[in-house]
Structure formats: structure tokens, C-alpha cells
Amino acid sequence: MGSLLLPGPTQVPHKVLMAGAAPMVNHRGPEFKKMIDEMTQNVKKVFKTQNDVFTITSSGTGGLETVVANFVNRGDKVLVASIGNFGERFRDIALQYGAEVQFMDFGWGNAADPAQIKAALDADTNHEIKAIFIQHNETSTAVVNPIKEVAEARGNHPALLIVDSVSGMGAADLRMDEWGLDVVVAASQKAFMAPPGIAFVSVNERAWKVAEANTNAKYYFDLLKYKKNLAKGQTPFTPAISTIYAVYESVKMLLEMGIDDVIAEHYFRRDMVRAAIRALGLDLVAPDEIASPAVTAIYAPKGIDPIKLRKLINERYHVVIAGGQGKFQEVAFRIGHLGYVEDLEILGAIAALEMALHELGHKFELGAGVGAAQKAIMSHRIK
Ligand SMILES: Cc1ncc(COP(=O)(O)O)c(C=O)c1O
Numbered sequence: 533m534g535s536l537l538l539p540g541p542t543q544v545p546h547k548v549l550m551a552g553a554a555p556m557v558n559h560r561g562p563e564f565k566k567m568i569d570e571m572t573q574n575v576k577k578v579f580k581t582q583n584d585v586f587t588i589t590s591s592g593t594g595g596l597e598t599v600v601a602n603f604v605n606r607g608d609k610v611l612v613a614s615i616g617n618f619g620e621r622f623r624d625i626a627l628q629y630g631a632e633v634q635f636m637d638f639g640w641g642n643a644a645d646p647a648q649i650k651a652a653l654d655a656d657t658n659h660e661i662k663a664i665f666i667q668h669n670e671t672s673t674a675v676v677n678p679i680k681e682v683a684e685a686r687g688n689h690p691a692l693l694i695v696d697s698v699s700g701m702g703a704a705d706l707r708m709d710e711w712g713l714d715v716v717v718a719a720s721q722k723a724f725m726a727p728p729g730i731a732f733v734s735v736n737e738r739a740w741k742v743a744e745a746n747t748n749a750k751y752y753f754d755l756l757k758y759k760k761n762l763a764k765g766q767t768p769f770t771p772a773i774s775t776i777y778a779v780y781e782s783v784k785m786l787l788e789m790g791i792d793d794v795i796a797e798h799y800f801r802r803d804m805v806r807a808a809i810r811a812l813g814l815d816l817v818a819p820d821e822i823a824s825p826a827v828t829a830i831y832a833p834k835g836i837d838p839i840k841l842r843k844l845i846n847e848r849y850h851v852v853i854a855g856g857q858g859k860f861q862e863v864a865f866r867i868g869h870l871g872y873v874e875d876l877e878i879l880g881a882i883a884a885l886e887m888a889l890h891e892l893g894h895k896f897e898l899g900a901g902v903g904a905a906q907k908a909i910m911s912h913r914i915k
Pocket residue numbers: 539540591592593594596618667669670671672696697698699700719
């Protein structure tokens with residue numbers, strides 16, 4: 533087995549995998565109730581919220597669709613602040629649900645600018661904008677958005693602030709209640725260190741009022757059904773029980789480590805990867821100030837095909853890294869470092885990257901990236 537360094541699905545600790553292998557229970561019975569109640573309480577701590585968190589059996593995109601379907605009426609104006617592939621996905625879902633989308637494209641590789649969002653909201657004097665959709669961590673470009681500042685920019689405008697933290701939750705700081713976020717989405721297969729299968733959606737009181745009055749078509753993703761059922765310790769439809777077993781265990785592990793310490797570890801890994809990449813003479817997509825602690829996007833050197841590079845790294849050295857997404861497919865590649873990752877797995881990935889780059893003709897001193905990563909590890913670990 534090599535290393536799986538994708539920005540999701542991520543590696544799953546052995547204990548979590550074993551938890552997922554437990555026999556099925558009745559999802560309308562007392563064992564399930566106990567489990568989902570406890571898991572929900574713990575997931576709330578990761579979201580830093582007192583609001584309910586709903587467990588939806590779907591991938592992260594199901595969570596995105598849920599929040600559009602429940603908080604947007606046909607014909608509503610919504611603002612989508614996009615910095616990459618997943619911002620575009622929010623736009624596309626909102627369009628499917630009949631929204632009139634004001635698409636603010638901040639450009640791939642940039643973060644959203646709270647001042648521009650504030651200006652757009654200030655210009656909306658009739659309060660036609662009903663919701664602001666934004667990514668916490670944009671996985672395609674490996675950029676973190678300034679969500680706290682965006683929340684401040686929203687100020688007293690009544691639009692709901694709806695945040696996709698699918699790849700951000702547990703990797704980058706997010707404080708749902710303290711920052712006044714109305715709706716937040718996450719998913720099991722990212723920093724939660726669990727298999728795919730669950731989207732989490734948290735909703736505050738303000739947003740509930742909007743959901744209760746919502747008239748858009750929905751059935752499976754109707755949050756009112758999830759709310760009614762969670763009160764009984766159930767989900768409206770058959771849940772991904774095995775993934776719930778896994779998350780039950782993995783969230784306990786996250787809380788034992790301490791969520792702020794887990795996040796700090798992600799930032800350390802980010803800095804280690806960035807130091808190594810720079811030492812190899814490669815260009816990073818994101819500038820330091822907005823660089824993601826979950827994933828790093830790297831431009832392939834001129835003349836080297838990133839698809840060929842990844843294939844070599846995978847076939848020769850059994851390290852799986854991610855390709856560029858959307859329009860970055862042919863120019864970039866990404867190293868995921870969220871969730872359950874050891875220092876030496878990253879070191880191994882850097883070593884594999886070096887050997888593959890060397891084979892493909894990139895000129896650099898072999899070992900330069902590994903050396904930079906080693907220095908970062910030692911200065912972090914040796915106190
Ligand atoms: C920021 C972000 N949003 C949404 C999604 C969609 O999640 P899924 O692939 O689980 O549907 C992803 C997946 O990588 C993501 O990174």
C-alpha cells in the first residue's frame with residue numbers, strides 16, 4: 533500500500549475502518565439513536581456550533597444541493613462568490629433550482645474580497661439578494677477564503693451566509709456561531725478521516741425561518757424531514773450506517789486530539805509542503821497569505837505534463853496525488869494533506885515527486901525538496 537494524498541477521499545485510520553465494519557443495526561432502533569445523538573453532539577463541536585447538524589447520506593455535493601433547495605426559492609436573487617471549481621458548482625446548482633445568480637468571480641488562485649462583497653450588498657438597497665454562497669476552502673485552487681471577514685462584510689444585510697466547508701472543516705479554522713454563519717456544509721471523506729457517504733449540514737435559527745417558508749421542489753433533501761427525524765434520533769431515509777459508525781469513531785479521535793491542535797497540524801503540513809515545492813523550483817498556485825492547509829496546488833514545470841507526472845508517481849512509487857481540476861487539469865497537480873497523514877508520508881510523496889520530476893527532465897538538485905521538508909519537520913517536532 534502506498535499513500536493516498538488526495539484532497540478527499542482521504543486515508544482512514546485503522547480504528548475507524550474497523551468501526552465501519554461493525555454489523556448493521558436497525559436505523560429506527562435504540563442503538564442507532566444513541567450513536568447518531570452522540571455523533572451529532574461531537575460533530576457540532578467540530579463545527580463550533582450549538583445548532584443542530586444534520587446527517588445526510590450523500591456526497592458533499594448532495595450537501596450543496598440540500599442548501600440550495602432549502603434556502604432558495606425560484607426567482608430569488610443569490611450571490612455566488614466564486615474562486616474556482618466549487619464556486620462554479622454552487623452557481624450551477626443555484627441555476628438548476630431557478631435562482632437568479634449574481635456571480636462574483638474573483639478568479640482562480642485568488643481569495644474572495646470581502647470589500648467587494650460588501651459593496652455588492654450595499655448596492656442591494658431593496659434586499660433582493662437572499663443568500664450568499666461561498667467556499668471555505670476552494671479545493672481546486674487550494675485557497676482558503678476569509679470567511680470571518682465575509683461574515684463581517686455581510687453585516688446587517690438579511691441575506692443568509694451559506695458556506696461550503698466540505699474540504700475546509702477540521703483543516704482550517706471555522707467558527708460557525710462566533711462568526712455568525714447561517715448554514716455550513718461538510719462531508720465525511722475529508723478532514724473527518726472517514727469514508728465517503730455523509731454530508732453534514734448545520735442550520736441556525738435565522739436560516740430555519742427561511743427553510744420553513746421555502747417553496748422550492750425537494751424531497752430527499754428536504755431539511756425539515758431531517759430536523760423532525762433527528763429529534764427522534766433517526767434520519768428520514770436509510771442512512772449510510774457504516775459511514776456513521778466510522779465518523780462516530782473518527783470524530784471522537786479528532787476531539788481527543790483537540791480540534792484546534794488538529795487544525796494547527798494542517799497548517800504545519802501546508803508549510804512543509806510549500807517549503808519543499810519551492811526548493812524544487814516549482815510555482816505554487818496560491819500565495820502564502822491565502823494558501824490552504826488542506827491541499828496544495830502546484831503548477832507543473834514548463835514542458836512537463838502534470839498528468840504524466842502523476843501517473844509516474846503512482847505507478848513507480850505508489851503515491852496517489854490529485855490532478856488539476858477544471859481549467860487547471862493540464863497545468864497543475866495537487867497534494868492533499870488533510871485528515872490522517874503522517875509526516876513521513878508527505879516526505880515520501882515529496883521524494884516520489886522529485887524522482888518523477890528528475891526522470892521527466894526537470895533540472896534541480898535531487899533531495900532539495902526532501903531536505904526542505906525534513907528541516908520543516910525537525911523545527912516543528914523538536915522542541
Ligand atoms: C469544496 C468542495 N465542495 C464540494 C465538494 C463536493 O463533494 P463530493 O465530491 O463529495 O460531492 C468538494 C469535493 O471535493 C469540495 O472540495
